[in-house]
Amino acid sequence: MREVYIAGVGSTPFGKHSDTSIENLAVTAVVQALLESTVERDEVGALYLGNFISGPLNGKEILAGLVADRIGLPPIPCTKVEGACASGGIAFRHAYLAVASGQTDIAIAVGVETMTHASTKQTTVALNCAMDNENDGPSGLTFPGLFGLAWRSHEERYGTSRSHVSAVVRKNKSNGLKNPLAQMGAILSEQEIAASLPICDPILLFDCCPTSDGAAAVVLVSKEVGKRIAQHLKHPLVEVLASVQTRGSPNIGGHQDLVSFNANVTAAAQAYEKARVNPQNIDLVELHDCFSIAEIIDSEDLGLVPRGQGGYWAIEGRTALDGDIAINPSGGLLAKGHPVGATGIGQIYEVTLQLRHQHSNQVQQARLGMTHNLGGAGVACTVTILRGNM
Amino acid sequence: MREVYIAGVGSTPFGKHSDTSIENLAVTAVVQALLESTVERDEVGALYLGNFISGPLNGKEILAGLVADRIGLPPIPCTKVEGACASGGIAFRHAYLAVASGQTDIAIAVGVETMTHASTKQTTVALNCAMDNENDGPSGLTFPGLFGLAWRSHEERYGTSRSHVSAVVRKNKSNGLKNPLAQMGAILSEQEIAASLPICDPILLFDCCPTSDGAAAVVLVSKEVGKRIAQHLKHPLVEVLASVQTRGSPNIGGHQDLVSFNANVTAAAQAYEKARVNPQNIDLVELHDCFSIAEIIDSEDLGLVPRGQGGYWAIEGRTALDGDIAINPSGGLLAKGHPVGATGIGQIYEVTLQLRHQHSNQVQQARLGMTHNLGGAGVACTVTILRGNM
Numbered sequence: 001m002r003e004v005y006i007a008g009v010g011s012t013p014f015g016k017h018s019d020t021s022i023e024n025l026a027v028t029a030v031v032q033a034l035l036e037s038t039v040e041r042d043e044v045g046a047l048y049l050g051n052f053i054s055g056p057l058n059g060k061e062i063l064a065g066l067v068a069d070r071i072g073l074p075p076i077p078c079t080k081v082e083g084a085c086a087s088g089g090i091a092f093r094h095a096y097l098a099v100a101s102g103q104t105d106i107a108i109a110v111g112v113e114t115m116t117h118a119s120t121k122q123t124t125v126a127l128n129c130a131m132d133n134e135n136d137g138p139s140g141l142t143f144p145g146l147f148g149l150a151w152r153s154h155e156e157r158y159g160t161s162r163s164h165v166s167a168v169v170r171k172n173k174s175n176g177l178k179n180p181l182a183q184m185g186a187i188l189s190e191q192e193i194a195a196s197l198p199i200c201d202p203i204l205l206f207d208c209c210p211t212s213d214g215a216a217a218v219v220l221v222s223k224e225v226g227k228r229i230a231q232h233l234k235h236p237l238v239e240v241l242a243s244v245q246t247r248g249s250p251n252i253g254g255h256q257d258l259v260s261f262n263a264n265v266t267a268a269a270q271a272y273e274k275a276r277v278n279p280q281n282i283d284l285v286e287l288h289d290c291f292s293i294a295e296i297i298d299s300e301d302l303g304l305v306p307r308g309q310g311g312y313w314a315i316e317g318r319t320a321l322d323g324d325i326a327i328n329p330s331g332g333l334l335a336k337g338h339p340v341g342a343t344g345i346g347q348i349y350e351v352t353l354q355l356r357h358q359h360s361n362q363v364q365q366a367r368l369g370m371t372h373n374l375g376g377a378g379v380a381c382t383v384t385i386l387r388g389n390m
Numbered sequence: 391m392r393e394v395y396i397a398g399v400g401s402t403p404f405g406k407h408s409d410t411s412i413e414n415l416a417v418t419a420v421v422q423a424l425l426e427s428t429v430e431r432d433e434v435g436a437l438y439l440g441n442f443i444s445g446p447l448n449g450k451e452i453l454a455g456l457v458a459d460r461i462g463l464p465p466i467p468c469t470k471v472e473g474a475c476a477s478g479g480i481a482f483r484h485a486y487l488a489v490a491s492g493q494t495d496i497a498i499a500v501g502v503e504t505m506t507h508a509s510t511k512q513t514t515v516a517l518n519c520a521m522d523n524e525n526d527g528p529s530g531l532t533f534p535g536l537f538g539l540a541w542r543s544h545e546e547r548y549g550t551s552r553s554h555v556s557a558v559v560r561k562n563k564s565n566g567l568k569n570p571l572a573q574m575g576a577i578l579s580e581q582e583i584a585a586s587l588p589i590c591d592p593i594l595l596f597d598c599c600p601t602s603d604g605a606a607a608v609v610l611v612s613k614e615v616g617k618r619i620a621q622h623l624k625h626p627l628v629e630v631l632a633s634v635q636t637r638g639s640p641n642i643g644g645h646q647d648l649v650s651f652n653a654n655v656t657a658a659a660q661a662y663e664k665a666r667v668n669p670q671n672i673d674l675v676e677l678h679d680c681f682s683i684a685e686i687i688d689s690e691d692l693g694l695v696p697r698g699q700g701g702y703w704a705i706e707g708r709t710a711l712d713g714d715i716a717i718n719p720s721g722g723l724l725a726k727g728h729p730v731g732a733t734g735i736g737q738i739y740e741v742t743l744q745l746r747h748q749h750s751n752q753v754q755q756a757r758l759g760m761t762h763n764l765g766g767a768g769v770a771c772t773v774t775i776l777r778g779n780m
Contacts, residue, residue, distance in 0.1 A: 001491075001492075021524060023524070052451060053445060053451070055443060055445035055446045055516070055519050056445045056446050056449075059446075059515065059518065059519055059523065060519055060523060061442060061443070061472055061474060061519040061520055062472075062473060062474045062519070062520050062522075062640055062765065062766045062769050062770065064472075064473065064770075065473065065637050065638075065640050065765075065766065065769035065770050066522060066640050066769070068637055069522075069637075069639060069640050069641075069644065069769070073637070074637075075636045075637045075638060075652065075653060075656045076636070076637055077480075077483075077635035077636065077637065078473075078637045078770065079471050079472075079473060079480055079484075079635070080471065080472040080473065081469050081470065081471055081472075082451055082452075082454075082469075082470040082471075082472060083452065083454065083455065083468075083469060083470065084451055084452045090467075090469055093467075094469075094484075097487075097491070097493070101391075101487070101491035101492075101493070102391075102491075103487070103491070125449065126445070128449065129445050129449055129450055129451040129452070130451055130452050132452075132456060132459075133449065133450060134411060134413070245467035245469070246465045246466070246467065247455050247458055247459075247463070247464075247465045247466055247467065247468045248455075248465060249459060250452055250455050250456050250459050251459075254459065262465065263465060266465045375452065375455075376452045376455065379452050379455035379456070379459070380452065380454075380455050380468065
């Protein structure tokens with residue numbers, strides 16, 4: 001496999017975009033990434049688009065071809081990939097593989113979703129397409145319910161309390177305040193969080209990521225192309241050290257318990273091995289905090305925080321911008337937002353800016369960054385390790 | 391890129407499967423392909439699943455992970471890919487690439503769709519997810535309308551008549567009679583076809599593929615694995631000489647005219663070049679006859695029949711089992727059925743059986759076979775060239 005570099009990234013703000021179509025959102029992100037990369041459209045050899053529920057919510061599929069058409073790309077392979085909330089990460093991995101395996105020297109990955117136009121019921125039904133409905137459907141659980149169960153298990157096992165989880169909410173909402181792309185941001189007190197609307201015990205409104213529209217894109221290039229364009233770029237290239245995708249159980253019964261997701265653990269192990277780095281080397285991570293408790297679980301599964309210590313590290317500030325490991329400096333899904341298919345590529349966008357030292361919430365001396373995208377009840381996971389070349 | 395071989399195929403019959411779930415259909419096909427291939431489940435390194443509209447019609451996504459879970463595959467990357475009616479072909483290509491590029495020695499491609507449980511309106515709305523709704527939506531056209539326009543253009547340009555098109559219907563419905571997996575088959579007279587229900591002038595009911603449920607799967611292996619398992623197999627390996635994916639316009643206005651689809655022409659040219667064969671070398675093809683007129687257009691776009699001659703060749707029997715080029719010996723989409731996401735893999739299944747000389751409609755001395763899968767209004771196309779090793 002060849003070396004692969006990120007030459008350009010683009011993103012719309014995450015939030016409400018009721019004034020435009022889903023394909024136009026994606027086009028905006030791709031055009032921005034292409035401009036930044038300085039490569040020409042007719043040089044692009046493959047496009048992968050991550051999207052989860054445009055079929056049910058927009059009556060639109062073939063988004064990969066639609067977006068390529070609007071941009072005026074050549075008659076190249078354009079593929080939509082889906083793995084629930086990990087769809088964006090899967091799109092990135094496939095664009096990476098297209099370059100790494102020598103199929104093309106330049107590939108685009110784009111993720112997009114629009115959700116805010118739909119009713120809460122429509123959105124809930126659509127999001128439940130990510131469940132194993134044959135096995136978990138009869139329980140009536142939706143995703144807040146699943147992560148509520150995970151919270152109770154983590155509490156029972158490790159003593160993780162409302163205060164621990166609130167520390168995650170406070171950090172991420174605060175990080176969101178300074179991220180220009182974030183859907184929301186706030187300085188919140190523990191009391192304000194505890195007073196927010198109950199959603200599914202013990203999960204409160206502020207423990208949940210918002211419903212979002214948005215798109216993000218990345219242009220990946222071979223080493224050869226990277227060398228050619230380096231002089232034209234306004235920023236350094238970022239190297240992809242590892243891009244990994246794994247599978248876990250799609251249903252609750254398939255997990256040994258809910259304090260960990262196998263797909264996370266497997267993906268992290270493979271990613272560290274491929275990148276030849278240790279968890280201790282990672283300066284920052286954008287991980288999949290669809291609910292506040294998920295950040296705690298994921299941080300432990302990725303080996304960034306000792307098992308059971310996720311809540312403790314959060315409350316002690318060890319996962320803050322200047323902590324031992326900066327977790328979700330973007331605000332994460334909780335504050336930046338979660339336009340499902342876009343999230344995985346949005347994370348790449350954020351980490352790329354960090355490794356170029358261009359971020360509004362810059363982690364000092366950031367050199368190694370990670371992204372983590374998790375789909376469904378742990379059915380699909382992607383982990384990426386990126387290195388800055390400052 | 392490494393050599394890639396088909397070690398096993400599996401398929402459910404195409405038709406009505408109201409007694410089982412979409413994931414179970416896919417599992418049935420995969421298990422059959424695995425058994426035939428003799429490879430163990432824990433040796434599989436990647437799974438790609440082609441599906442188009444399970445979200446809107448079943449409320450189920452993450453099908454790749456669901457199917458892998460049911461089969462008990464390892465924690466490998468499992469990805470759903472979508473490109474409308476070409477979703478199956480795209481899944482095949484990605485499993486091929488996974489082996490060809492050395493990511494894994496064994497990969498599975500599976501395609502699946504269930505549609506017959508839904509109402510005609512639900513199905514029509516879902517199928518229209520493959521349209522460019524921003525551009526072609528206002529016309530009110532659905533796919534019969536699009537191919538009706540194509541028919542009129544072809545008629546105007548080349549004199550293609552009702553009789554020419556009926557010859558395609560007669561051949562494919564007749565071929566379907568002897569295919570045990572086909573949804574339907576019949577010996578039809580021109581008069582019976584002409585008397586069938588009008589759908590969208592000039593298209594009649596018998597010009598349309600049926601609404602179908604079904605699944606098909608294939609196990610792809612590296613040369614090394616092929617050598618290892620060859621002695622255990624009850625059939626010869628089939629070699630993948632080319633697996634190509636291209637993009638065309640998603641909307642009507644983007645085509646110069648409707649007597650040809652650019653994505654077809656581009657894909658065929660690339661496939662012949664990769665496989666180092668000429669159209670004249672191809673013994674049989676399973677191509678995308680979603681409507682009878684589409685077979686005529688596709689056969690010309692693929693260079694198998696001279697431009698404008700598709701209808702003439704059909705009426706002269708030159709596309710029959712014993713003709714110059716056997717087109718759709720399976721009965722094609724018109725008779726075998728069109729469970730959208732399964733179709734592209736179903737074509738691979740059919741051609742594989744032909745190249746093993748195991749088909750119920752065997753093309754004599756078949757050695758080189760082709761499959762062709764087209765999505766939307768020509769937005770995505772895959773072409774595969776396979777070689778038998780008799």
